[in-house]
Amino acid sequence: SQTIHQWPATLVQPVGSPLSLECTVEGTSNPNLYWYRQAAGRGLQLLFYSVGIGQISSEVPQNLSASRPQDRQFILSSKKLLLSDSGFYLCAWNPDRGYEQYFGPGTRLTVT
Amino acid sequence: RKEVEQDPGPFNVPEGATVAFNCTYSNSASQSFFWYRQDCRKEPKLLMSVYSSGNEDGRFTAQLNRASQYISLLIRDSKLSDSATYLCVVNIATGTYKYIFGTGTRLKVLA
Numbered sequence: 001s002q003t004i005h006q007w008p009a010t011l012v013q014p015v016g017s018p019l020s021l022e023c024t025v026e027g028t029s030n031p032n033l034y035w036y037r038q039a040a041g042r043g044l045q046l047l048f049y050s051v052g053i054g055q056i057s058s059e060v061p062q063n064l065s066a067s068r069p070q071d072r073q074f075i076l077s078s079k080k081l082l083l084s085d086s087g088f089y090l091c092a093w094n095p096d097r098g099y100e101q102y103f104g105p106g107t108r109l110t111v112t
Numbered sequence: 113r114k115e116v117e118q119d120p121g122p123f124n125v126p127e128g129a130t131v132a133f134n135c136t137y138s139n140s141a142s143q144s145f146f147w148y149r150q151d152c153r154k155e156p157k158l159l160m161s162v163y164s165s166g167n168e169d170g171r172f173t174a175q176l177n178r179a180s181q182y183i184s185l186l187i188r189d190s191k192l193s194d195s196a197t198y199l200c201v202v203n204i205a206t207g208t209y210k211y212i213f214g215t216g217t218r219l220k221v222l223a
Contacts (some may be wrong), residue, residue, distance in 0.1 A: 043116075043199075044156070044213040051128060051209070059210065090155055097145045097209045101201075103155040 002027035006091050006104035013111055017109050019064075020095065022027040023091030031093040033074040033102065035066055038088040049075060086111045113138050116202050118214035126222050129190050133199030133217045136182045144181050144203035145176055149196045150216065156199055160186075190221045 003026045010060035013019060025031050035047040046059045056066050063082060067075045074091055088108050092101040118135045137145075145162035155220045159166065162174040162183050172188040187194055200214040 034209075034211075036213075041215075043215040046210060049209045057209070076128045088153075098203050099209065100144075100146055100158050100161055102158065108153070 002093070002102065004091060004093055004102060005094075006089075006107055006109060009105065010108045011110070013081050013109065015083055015111055016080050019076070019081050019085070019109070021089055023074040023104055024072055024078075024108065025074045025093045028072070028085050028093070029094065030071060031095060032097065032099040033068065034094075035074065035076050036090045036092065038090065044049075044090065047076070054102070056072040068076040115139060115204065115212045116200055116214040118198075118200050118217045120215060120217060122130075122218040122220050124220045124222055125190055127190060127192060129221075130188045131219065132187075133185045133192055133198055133200075133219075134182050135184070135214055135217075136180075137200075137202045137204075137212070138181070139202070139204045140170075140178075140181060142181075142206040143201045143205060145174075146201040147172075147174055147183075147185050148199040148201055148213075151196050155186065159198070187219075192221050192223060195219055195221045209217055 005024050034049045035045040038044050050056050050068045064078050088106050090106045091104040094101045116137050146157040148156040149159045150156040160169050162176050166175045170186045175184045197216040197218045199216045202212050
């Protein structure tokens with residue numbers, strides 16, 4: 001069966017510091033991978049998706065970036081965090097577009 | 113108009129009650145529809161996909177009305193453990209990887 005991991009689970013970072021969040025999927029190959037952010041009391045916002053190694057599509061222009069160095073690894077980064085980057089970051093996968101997505105446990109980021 | 117809209121609730125219902133949620137979507141080209149459950153400070157978990165013919169999974173029934181552009185979720189015989197936020201999700205068009213999430217409907221089942 002497939003499992004999806006994210007780390008760290010929680011993170012407190014000062015404004016202007018860098019960020020790296022990691023997501024890995026097990027038990028499947030060539031998954032579509034997604035990064036979402038959920039701000040307090042709001043819906044999930046799609047940040048990036050990837051259909052293959054090195055293929056990244058950005059949905060929202062901002063100070064975040066994503067990379068997919070391996071088939072089942074997806075990384076979310078920032079060079080300088082803003083207060084507005086605080087939120088619950090969720091990684092998800094699915095086997096193809098149109099199919100249900102499965103989420104990792106998320107990373108709760110607080111920028112101070 | 114939001115692409116996916118849900119009544120935020122909360123819906124407070126007694127145990128054993130039947131409760132229904134609706135979700136409307138604006139893009140008539142939308143192809144895939146889902147209901148997710150999200151517990152407080154947890155990740156969303158797939159509850160069920162919504163098929164054109166409607167589908168049922170135990171106490172849960174989902175319906176799709178393409179003409180009126182809404183999907184519904186019916187929960188029968190509510191349990192305390194059903195208390196959560198229910199998210200409506202739409203894959204907005206064929207061939208796209210973009211999924212639009214509603215902000216969720218909060219359900220509280222009371223003893």
